[in-house]
Ligand code: SF4
């Protein structure tokens with residue numbers, strides 16, 4: 246199924262230190278609402294079955310979001326909204342927001358949570374939002390962003406104490422988090438395959454990766470094109486037929502790094518996105534991979 250992260254706006258009401266969605270400059274781009282509706286119709290025609298509204302804070306444009314969710318629902322598209330829960334200040338106001346989304350067909354809410362988010366948003370907001378979802382019957386989960394330091398323990402404990410559904414998610418050292426000191430990692434020798442959902446920006450640029458993909462500025466490796474010059478079908482076809490993208494999905498980034506000559510003991514010191522950046526944001530390495538793509542294909546057990 247084709248899926249996409251839909252960046253309706255990059256505007257956010259808070260400024261988390263780890264945010265990958267924007268660089269340090271103020272970023273308040275927003276898609277035209279009528280254009281967004283047309284794009285959703287085009288997506289449905291291109292076989293897109295799932296949209297995640299992300300990027301900045303979607304609830305800043307709540308009524309427009311409700312309208313887009315409703316349209317998706319009518320077109321048979323699964324919808325998720327990613328939010329920092331700033332709007333869930335009381336159980337009552339939280340119920341009202343969730344009820345409206347549920348009535349208009351939202352399928353899932355993803356609540357962002359971390360020691361960085363919670364400098365700006367009271368953690369009880371996240372609790373209110375999750376409880377409203379439970380009460381009203383809207384699927385939810387909490388995305389617990391962490392760098393696995395001990396200072397995150399009380400944040401995790403809060404989720405456990407309140408019996409909330411959550412999934413730890415490693416910080417991506419891009420965007421504002423690019424200045425963080427990366428933790429010492431020694432991972433298992435794992436494949437590091439990546440599903441790579443595309444991301445559409447408010448300016449209608451589309452990237453093959455929705456996380457750190459738009460930050461590979463030295464190579465623009467993940468850039469697919471702009472919807473003003475391409476159809477949705479053309480851009481999806483591009484991401485589905487590029488051979489290197491295909492190897493990231495199936496072979497995994499670890500095997501690509503090994504093919505390039507990186508020692509196994511070095512490979513396990515990188516996070517998945519960090520390794521991806523090392524390989525694909527280097528013009529020299531990328532040129533070599535493009536030239537040797539057939540040999541890479543033969544690099545299999
Ligand atoms: S991480 Fe999310 S909530 Fe925090 S500044 Fe970025 S978009 Fe806003």
Ligand code: SF4
Nearest residue numbers: 439454456457518521
């Ligand atoms: S591993 Fe690469 S393709 Fe996957 S999310 Fe990270 S940067 Fe994107």
